Amino acid sequence: MSTDIDGPAPSMADDSSDSEKEPDLASNVAPEATSDVAPAVASVKMRRELRKRAAQRIRTAGGRHARTDLDSRALPNDYVPRHALSTPGPGSTSASVVAELAPAPEEHFYLPPPEPEVSSRKRERIVLSERRRPVRPVRTEVDVRELTGVGDMLSTNLIRSQLGLALRVGSIALFTLALLPALFAVFPVLGRLEVLNIRLPWLLLGALVYPFLLALGWLHARAAEKLEQSFTEHVRD
């Protein structure tokens, strides 16, 4: 979708296969307004928690960067102004250089524009925006980058669920593999059993174990991609 009125359509990066479409600009302007049409993949529970936290944050009225709910892990000095966020990732040198150059006060001074209403000033900026200017990140995206509030919770959640998935699949594989020699040792008759004219251990270890490992790998890759997908959706809306 293009929001340019005049001039050619924004050039899309064409070299990398995974280059994304620019995020929906309407949702940029009013993140809250679009949250109801979110894809069904996202879990209801997670969504409810997000809403709760967002509401709480608005109530505490400190703005986006009021770190009332942060523990000591968060750096007081890692604040980077929004416009500097488009390229350098968090923790990259440029971000920390910015932080060093402009030591932030105890309380962050930056207050976001009032949230819910769609200000006409903003819309104007989008219409006239230069083509090359990177799209402003969605608020949750900023949260995730800076690991404040909701972002911190989202990323912890992602890592935990990925680890849980990996451990589950890994223990299925290791348990099954480790069970076989024990079974052969305890019940030697299994080792002499013939299935399809082939001895059972040869059939299991010589052939069937490979499709088993492949299936586990395939299931894991699919599930892990789904987890990432839902993380991305949470961040983007």
Added chain:
Amino acid sequence: MGTTALVTLICLAIVALVSVAIGSLGVRMARTTSDFLVASRTVGPTANAAAISGEYLSAASFLGVAGLILKDGPDALWYPVGFTAGYLGLLLFVAAPLRRSGAYTVPDFADVRLRSVPLRRVCTLVVIVIGWLYVLPQLQGAGLTVATVTSLPGWSGVVSAAIVVIASVIFGGMRSITFVQAFQYWLKLTALAVPVIFLVLHFAGDRRSFDRPAPPEFPADTTVSVQTDVTLEVSQPVSFSARGVLDGRQENGLVRWQQGTTHTVQQGASLTFSAGTSVPVVAGTPQTDASWLTPLSGKREYQLLEIYSLILATFLGTLGLPHVLARFYTNSDGRAARRTTVVVLAMLGAFYLMPTLLGALSRLYVPQLLVSGQTDAAILRLPAAALGENWLATALGGLVAAGAWAAFLSTSSGLVVSVAGVLFTDVLKGRLRSFTLATLIAGTVPMVLALFASRLDLAQTVVLAFAVAASTFCPLLVLGIWWRGLTDRGAIAGVAVGGALSAVSVMLSLFDVGATGWVSALLIRPAAISAPAAFLTMIVVSKLTQKRVISDVDHVLLRLHAPERLGLSQDRLPDTAG
């Protein structure tokens, strides 16, 4: 030297020349790192997976697995199973986050995650140890191949292989040429699949069966020359003519061994058996064909312990092998890295069916290897032994030898590149022409080791390298990726403990200290102790030094786990576009 030997030597020479030529051509095609990076983005998961499999399937997989199956039966099947299962471990815990970290080697990863120079040095040392340990059996396999198919001495194969590897790396290396490595996979698969087809057809017309309550029999009059000292067990009385030192006495003439006795044969002896004689078998392995067919039938003690330690070493060790990790950088993003690994699982599974079949068939056709103990040569000798001396057997033999040579060249050059790379960046900083020097060092040291270390079975030596990787890089990568509490001190302590435990036991097994019982089982398979010890040390020391957790650890972890689409992670080289 017969025609067979000549044909095979020509095949080996062609493979060697082609790899050096492609290496130098590759330099012209991919001159800069960013060429490599850009090219990497156009490579799909299937080509990438073939490249990873091509570099991974070494002489141990190509020759060693079948040899162990010939000797040990189904217990040896755990080797290929473990070599494959390792990629599941890699997929679950490392593939996508490692790609997202942008690290090319484990020392790079240590830099990204813990920002510690001492840790980087320790990791460099471990890369070198693992690399050399892994190259060692490759060179020994090359020596064995040359000695088996020609009458040349084994050291000439070791030395010529080392020269080819060093030359191909200096003239550009095999790295960054994904399609060459991908081609290697298909070459190796073909080099085994074609003989499998002919041999299985031949076996279908054969009346013999595996299930006999007796040892294998010599299918024809056979002369066995023993090249390393062996101990043989006799379960059926045999008589044969011998020349050499048997049981400490010089024999020259007819010898008769009684049922149930054990005999030693010294290096250099030559034994001639007539057709139909029962085969005396290397001590400790299953004696009769019937017992060979069933699992856990050998006489070695603590077999279960060995099997479990093997599973652990391969499951955890694969994700720390330097030449495997470097290939993952060629994936375009974390998701592609995962998909690639799934395809690798399929490709390895398809490949390992071949050595399994060939290993079982060699029990029927090349039982004489059980006398000399050189079971690694099984696949090389199989075509001629089964099909007789004709042009088909010669062609198949040449194909198999070329495949083995390719297997060993691709793996070794990948490893020598990795080792030379860390030597160059971290050890020999800034000397003139030092990449050439680094390559020379990286290739020469394992060559010297290969000439002097005692020769275990190829697959067993390779598993030693897996054990070191499982006890050092595996805990570092897994904890680094999944646990925010890891500190540099903890990582160094864990790598040191795991590395020392595994490396010492590896050295003791390589230079054959006479240990017995469970000690010997653990010396040759140290992972069951050393990997948990490394994990534990890393966790405990990190807990004690919690203050040293890097300040932006959450950002770093997020970068490793968040999808690239969000733009949180950066490649080493920024995109030029935009």
